[in-house]
Amino acid sequence: MFIPTGKFHIPQPNKGNQARPRLIKLLDAGSACRLTIVAAPSGYGKTTAVADWARQTSILASWLSLDSEDNDPIRFWNGIVASIQAANAFPDDSLRQAMNAFPHQPIEVGLDRVAEQLHRLEGTLSVVLDDYHLIRNPDIHLQLSAWLDRLPPLVRMLIVSRAEPGFPLARLRASGRLLELGISDLRFDDDEADSYLNDGLELGLLPADMTGLIEKTEGWIAGIKLMAMAMDVRGDRSAFIDSVNGSERFIMDYLTEEVLSRQPEQVQHFLLSTSVLDRMSASLCNQLTGRTDSGEILAGLEKANLFIVPLDSQGSWYRYHHLFAEFLRDKLRRLDEKLASELIRQAAIWLQENARAREAIPYWLEAAEYARAGELIGELAPYLLKEGSWSLLKSWLDAMPSSMTHESERLSITYAWSALLSGQSGEAENALRKSGRALLKSASWTGSPEAQSDWLGEASLVRMMAAFYRNDLRSALIYAKESVERKTVISDFIRIGIDFNAHETRLCRGALGMSGHLRKAASYLKQMEPDVAADPADTLATGYSYAVFGEIMYEWNRLPAAEENLLKGVRIGETSRNPGLWVPAMKALIGLKDSLGHRGQADELLVELVRSPIPAASPLWADVVEAFRIVRRLSIGEYEEAAEWLERTGAHLGDSTLVIREYEHLVRIRILRALGKTSEAIDGAERLWLSAEKKGRKLTLVELVNLQALIHRDEGRPEQATARLRDGLRIAEREGYVRSYADEGEPMAELLRHTLDRVVSGELRNVSARYIRMLLSAFGSPKANDGKGPRPRKSAAEPFAESEELSARQWEILDRVLTGATNQRIADDLFISVGTLKIHLNRIYKKLNVDNREQAIRWAEREKQLRESSVGIGFPLEYNP
Numbered sequence: 001m002f003i004p005t006g007k008f009h010i011p012q013p014n015k016g017n018q019a020r021p022r023l024i025k026l027l028d029a030g031s032a033c034r035l036t037i038v039a040a041p042s043g044y045g046k047t048t049a050v051a052d053w054a055r056q057t058s059i060l061a062s063w064l065s066l067d068s069e070d071n072d073p074i075r076f077w078n079g080i081v082a083s084i085q086a087a088n089a090f091p092d093d094s095l096r097q098a099m100n101a102f103p104h105q106p107i108e109v110g111l112d113r114v115a116e117q118l119h120r121l122e123g124t125l126s127v128v129l130d131d132y133h134l135i136r137n138p139d140i141h142l143q144l145s146a147w148l149d150r151l152p153p154l155v156r157m158l159i160v161s162r163a164e165p166g167f168p169l170a171r172l173r174a175s176g177r178l179l180e181l182g183i184s185d186l187r188f189d190d191d192e193a194d195s196y197l198n199d200g201l202e203l204g205l206l207p208a209d210m211t212g213l214i215e216k217t218e219g220w221i222a223g224i225k226l227m228a229m230a231m232d233v234r235g236d237r238s239a240f241i242d243s244v245n246g247s248e249r250f251i252m253d254y255l256t257e258e259v260l261s262r263q264p265e266q267v268q269h270f271l272l273s274t275s276v277l278d279r280m281s282a283s284l285c286n287q288l289t290g291r292t293d294s295g296e297i298l299a300g301l302e303k304a305n306l307f308i309v310p311l312d313s314q315g316s317w318y319r320y321h322h323l324f325a326e327f328l329r330d331k332l333r334r335l336d337e338k339l340a341s342e343l344i345r346q347a348a349i350w351l352q353e354n355a356r357a358r359e360a361i362p363y364w365l366e367a368a369e370y371a372r373a374g375e376l377i378g379e380l381a382p383y384l385l386k387e388g389s390w391s392l393l394k395s396w397l398d399a400m401p402s403s404m405t406h407e408s409e410r411l412s413i414t415y416a417w418s419a420l421l422s423g424q425s426g427e428a429e430n431a432l433r434k435s436g437r438a439l440l441k442s443a444s445w446t447g448s449p450e451a452q453s454d455w456l457g458e459a460s461l462v463r464m465m466a467a468f469y470r471n472d473l474r475s476a477l478i479y480a481k482e483s484v485e486r487k488t489v490i491s492d493f494i495r496i497g498i499d500f501n502a503h504e505t506r507l508c509r510g511a512l513g514m515s516g517h518l519r520k521a522a523s524y525l526k527q528m529e530p531d532v533a534a535d536p537a538d539t540l541a542t543g544y545s546y547a548v549f550g551e552i553m554y555e556w557n558r559l560p561a562a563e564e565n566l567l568k569g570v571r572i573g574e575t576s577r578n579p580g581l582w583v584p585a586m587k588a589l590i591g592l593k594d595s596l597g598h599r600g601q602a603d604e605l606l607v608e609l610v611r612s613p614i615p616a617a618s619p620l621w622a623d624v625v626e627a628f629r630i631v632r633r634l635s636i637g638e639y640e641e642a643a644e645w646l647e648r649t650g651a652h653l654g655d656s657t658l659v660i661r662e663y664e665h666l667v668r669i670r671i672l673r674a675l676g677k678t679s680e681a682i683d684g685a686e687r688l689w690l691s692a693e694k695k696g697r698k699l700t701l702v703e704l705v706n707l708q709a710l711i712h713r714d715e716g717r718p719e720q721a722t723a724r725l726r727d728g729l730r731i732a733e734r735e736g737y738v739r740s741y742a743d744e745g746e747p748m749a750e751l752l753r754h755t756l757d758r759v760v761s762g763e764l765r766n767v768s769a770r771y772i773r774m775l776l777s778a779f780g781s782p783k784a785n786d787g788k789g790p791r792p793r794k795s796a797a798e799p800f801a802e803s804e805e806l807s808a809r810q811w812e813i814l815d816r817v818l819t820g821a822t823n824q825r826i827a828d829d830l831f832i833s834v835g836t837l838k839i840h841l842n843r844i845y846k847k848l849n850v851d852n853r854e855q856a857i858r859w860a861e862r863e864k865q866l867r868e869s870s871v872g873i874g875f876p877l878e879y880n881p
Helices: 021-032 046-056 073-086 094-099 107-118 138-150 170-174 190-200 207-217 221-231 237-243 248-261 265-274 282-289 294-303 322-335 337-353 357-366 370-387 390-398 402-406 409-421 425-440 449-469 473-485 511-516 518-533 540-555 559-576 579-595 599-611 619-635 639-653 659-674 678-695 698-714 718-735 746-761 769-777 808-818 823-829 834-848 853-869
Strands: 035-039 060-065 125-130 155-161 178-181 308-310 318-320
Touching: 021 046, 021 155, 021 178, 035 046, 046 060, 046 125, 046 155, 060 073, 073 094, 073 107, 073 125, 073 138, 073 390, 094 107, 107 138, 107 659, 190 207, 190 221, 207 221, 207 237, 221 237, 221 248, 248 265, 248 322, 265 282, 265 294, 265 322, 282 294, 282 337, 294 308, 318 322, 322 337, 337 357, 357 370, 357 390, 370 390, 370 402, 370 409, 390 409, 402 409, 402 425, 409 425, 409 449, 425 449, 449 473, 473 518, 473 540, 511 518, 511 540, 511 698, 518 540, 518 718, 540 559, 540 579, 559 579, 579 599, 579 619, 599 619, 619 639, 619 659, 639 659, 659 678, 659 698, 678 698, 698 718, 698 746, 718 746, 718 769, 746 769, 769 808, 808 823, 808 834, 808 853, 823 834, 834 853
Parallel strands: 035 155, 035 178, 060 125, 125 155
Antiparallel strands: 308 318
16 A cells, blocks of 8 residues: 655654753653543644654654545554554564555454554554544544554554544543643743743843733744744834734734745745645646746745645655645635646646656545546556555545546446445445446447446446345345356456455354344245356355355254355355355364264365465464364364464454454363363453344354353353353254254263253253253264263153154154144255155154154153153263264
8 A cells, every 4th residue: 555655754853943841751751651642723833742752752653644545444554554664663574464454354353463563562662643633534533442452561652633532531541541731731831932932033032022922822832933933023022912912813824924925925926836735845846836946945944944844854745834734725715716726736737647646636636627536546446445445435436526426437336336345335336326327328338238238247246245245145146146147357346355254254153144043044045045056157145155054054963965065165265265255164164074073084174274375365364264273273182282372362362352353262262261271261251242242143152151151060060050051052942053062072962961950850941951952962972871971761661662762853853743833834944845854754753663743743742751750860861862
């Protein structure tokens, strides 16, 4: 991402700059604070004071001068990282690599990585953000507030602003981690004013005049400096001081007019002509003024301390003080509005001709040269999409007449993508509808079916993404097919690798799996089956459909169906090199192979996953793969490597409960449990539980409850373990979760048997014994009885004494038969045909030695009575297969 290096330059002191040791001490005193805010209106010397401190302090300081374009979150955070890198805080490129997470991942991922790198610092670092009042994006305020909590103790942030930042400060104030400097701290006191005016400028003001000047300006530094300039050639200074009255703005305009009128005519012309520039160089100023000596004039203005600020140490780029620039621009427009517009146009021409097209766009827009602006926006759109500057791109297009955007094929699609990626999917779709109507009337489409097809195909891609964002997989698949059928050239958006799934490591946990509402999600996906099967191009929408359905089938312990669908999802994810699809599908497939006892195949797939470049290109997915590898190592007793991972990831995970880091937190809890750090594990699980409950993530809630129950079991607290397990069972039964329990192994089976015993005895209510029995059947054969395990099975009465044990699937069918449901209803619930159901029923009848449905129901009822009467020591074996 291009960011002008001048933004990282700590402003240099101007001639006659007043030393202010009082402020240096105040800023030094805040070194222990996490955040320092220097806030006051313009002209109080905020930037000068902090810049003086940054140059003098022994603490390493980075500097970022903000502007309105930094309201794009991607640009804002890239700017912070680049400023830290420019301050030589790191000898290598690790921080810049962390920054590369931003374009294609949630920003929080990149911020985690940057915070992790900052923990490597051996010394103290101060990060200065100047002109923060220009940041109006609430997302940036929230991100910065959260990031402050993640910073290591040796990193301090300083915000220089005309107002308080747009995020809450109460917690920082209460904890003593905030230093605030305001107008009362920044204004000149009597000693500083005397030192500046009499010692520095040698004005020789009398004490009474000095007092009057301080009273008139209330210590406002810009006013004091302007009065000093205006008094320099006056004889009766006392009378002049008495004549100045009014507000700061009035004083500013009055005194600036006084100062400007005393400049040579050529300097006045130069100042007015160049006032339209945000940043200026000698060559750019020559373009606007028609001069050839702008370099000398700029150097003279700097020497005269005429409100000009150098932006680099070479004297190549400058800007005017904000108040001075505002005054000059207002005066120029009052004098000649047409001239002001022409100067803005000349600035745009120079910037575009000098390979600064991106900087030229705002000038073209301000000059109302929308055709030139649109041409540049269209050319830069792929690069802006690639670097993630979606909000900036959209703001430029919003500044153009909407008719021009809608009637342009390139700009209308660019606007739709930028709106969609900025989180405004509804606006993106509305814009496409308007653009489609406008283009149908345009001459560019008349007689050009190829142009129509390409635009409609690209529009289908946008609509596909919008459908994904609202969890409408069916519409997403339809739009994907439309795009493929139109044979659209590869979209700039698709080419840069933006993914439908940014962070869900298990797809059915999140939106695509309806947050763990598996029955609803499976029903929806089942209805999509004809569309999925008819997709000739195996689009991403199809791949995600297979992967989500495969995960659901796995959770329901329907392993053949799970494997079939996951393999298809893996294939499409690999072909498209899409980590958001491929990594979750591979993880699920490896888990399935483990559950089938095919450890060798699972290990081979893991090696493929770890070595693949698909997740390696994304910091988030690379972290997920490493966490997955570690947890599998933990399962075979490799505790040392897991402990190292735990220590290594502590910096960027911390105590946050961001959904994007949910999987890594779950792995941390498992490692803490394995290492015997049960208190930390329970605390981590409780924090994550609150977050998951708030977001309605059912699968996560069940996994956390199970982990807490297992920890209580490990600690010899069976009653607490059972009580916690019961909470999860109530959630899990409604959705038919199975593998969430079976994959925890024998400790969970033991806990379930103990829970079942308490349910049968009547000690534990509101928990289904049938559901627990079905879960236990998924664990496989129990261990040999060692006195602590299940007791021998108790036979039922004839004619069912020689019946064989039913599988988990058969119990599920029989449970539905007991409810009186019809064959059609049962088949619909289980996503099978009535014919397949009848085959299952016949096998059940054969195992039970019965002839029909009525006898099977009688057998099930007698089993239920037997269970209710089987209360004693140990656990009933009949609930295990």
